[in-house]
Amino acid sequence: MSRRGFLALSGISLAGALAACAGESTSTTHLRLSSWNIPTDLETYQRIADEFVADHPGTSVSVEVTTGQFHQWFITRLAADLAPDIIRITPQQIGRYAANGSLVDLSGAIPADYADDYSEPFWAIGARENGVFGIFQHTDTFITFYHRDVMKQIGVTPPSSLDEAWRWDEFLQIAAEVKKVTGRYAFGFGWSGTQTAYRWLPIVYQNGGAFLGEDGQTPSMDTDEAIEALEFGRRWYADELVSTSNMCKSGGGDVSRNMFLTGQIGMMLNNPEPITQLDEEMPDQWGTTYMIRNTDEASDLGGNALAVTKSSKHPGLAAELVAYITSREKMVDFCHEGNWLPARASLDAADIDYAAHTDTMQQFIDQGARIPLSLVKAESGQYFSSLNTVFADYADLCFLGELSPSDASAQMMDAMRSVTAG
């Protein structure tokens, strides 16, 4: 091939590659939906989207994967106006983007009675005074897993209803007994890295405290209730009930799950994710009961919402697809396939028809209904991504004993104020 020929061919190939990068079909209205890299979910999203496309001739939908660190990924794509049309986003991530105009108001595309099938806390994840910027699709929360054998050895029958859930003092007494049986530690907490530090915040709410005030913006970790909660957390480590390798910032994934599987702990506070592995590695040897509580009840706010980004060239159609995916029928489909907990209040475990552990999944659903509105407002607020990191920093120092609970509270408040001051 001649040099000119080579250059011409290279030019044509480059132009073709650039056109392909645009990823948009010229003959159809194309939407992109981005989700976490969970193969089952990606397949289900694509199947549901294909059904939507069948009802909407002239459209097409591709499901993509959200890669790397979320904020870095999303901010850079928004800045380049190349964000996907629809984004799967956690309650803790949505606040910043709902506040800064990165997400589109979905109010016009959803039926007027759409909110009726949602609890107030779950609807509040996406709803703001000036619109609805996301619809909660599925939830995820914490309950208590236990080794059946350990409970038998200490002669404890775990609670079978929410009203009987262990209070803090009772839980610590049981934990001390569990530690004697395991010979190592008593229980674990299902963090998996700094970005999940917020999973501990329900402990503050269980004691009547709050991370942020009623406005969802004013730091309030200096109340007696919040400091008592930090003291409670400190005891976990001071009494060696929990290993220091199981902390907010610990690397290596879900440490509590590994310790539960290796018998080094007899209980763990965690979400439904470990179930598959527990079934594989210790079938019939584990059970579940409800999340611990104190004066109040609260548990982790997990799960995801769907939102339409400002980069979308077809926000109306994208909002329609969001409404379609979060419809009652499709929510059942999605939760059944992915073993997720439904966000709609009218759905229970029997409706979802889980492949296994219907009772456990119902426990999760019931526990999720006790997540307080104030916790939702705090975690889905404008500054939460930064505040979560601040919480991780000082909770870590407090639990390790590097700072007293009151000092940790004071320093955390200073750092939180510097964030919320903008």
Added chain:
Amino acid sequence: MTTPSGIATRPTATTAADDDEPRRRSRSKAPYLFVGPAALLFLAFSLVPIVVAIGLAFQETATLGDGTWVGTDNFERLGSDPLFLTSLRNTLIFTVGTVPTAMVIGLALAVALNRPLPGRAVLRALFFVPMVAAGVVVGVIMSWIFNTDYGVANNLLGVVGLDRVPWLTSPQWAMFTLILVVVWTRVGFCMVIYLGALQSIPNELKEAAAIDGASRWQRFWSVTWPLLRPTTSILLILNVVFSLQAFDVIYVMTGGGPGFSTTVLIQYVFRAAFIDARMGYAAALGLVLVAILLLFTLLRQRATRKAEEVL
């Protein structure tokens, strides 16, 4: 040329030069064509972002949209930001801990492998493998190995009757563990570079020193080491750059914790930019990092030049 053939060929040569003119002109463009794409990429992905980052450092910028000009406010805030000072201190400890250690071990390995040994090629490759492994992969594997409760490291200590070590869970141990891991990844690189330099030193010099009665240590210290100085200088700068940029292993293994004990400057830049969405402040932090690196490089170059003058 005064030969007849030379005189005879002169007109022909002139004609040939005229014929070569377009080719010469084309050749004079060729370097630009070759350099052009790289220069374009450098311009788009390095120079322009650097200029934009300098501009950003003097602005208060939210996640999206235009910033507000705030002069030197971002730099003034650095002095009173405890996390900046902590991360600066941690960066210094991390750099001092990793750079000389990796270089000394790398040099020792290079000297050991610079002689006929069975399986020498395999050993060289094995030492170099950690350098090419992705930082995230190394971080995840090391998190497991150094887990206090079910990691291989503590199990091995248990086998020889030693107590468990809180490798990553104690503020006093975590930085040491990270340095250990990073040194492990870096040693192979230092070894390969030193090995190349050792093999370029003429044997005659060492032989002459040996004939003069120099001991093995004297031969190394007075002949080999001075000749390795340019390599050491380059390795030192590269290793300092690597250490200042070390992000992935720390992010995966400790997330900067426990507490702030392993939060380094580059992590704080990332946190300010993408967690706190303070792009202007992150740019200012980034410029401080660049300034430290520039200062270090200049000092190192000056020191090397002085040493060469002495020699």
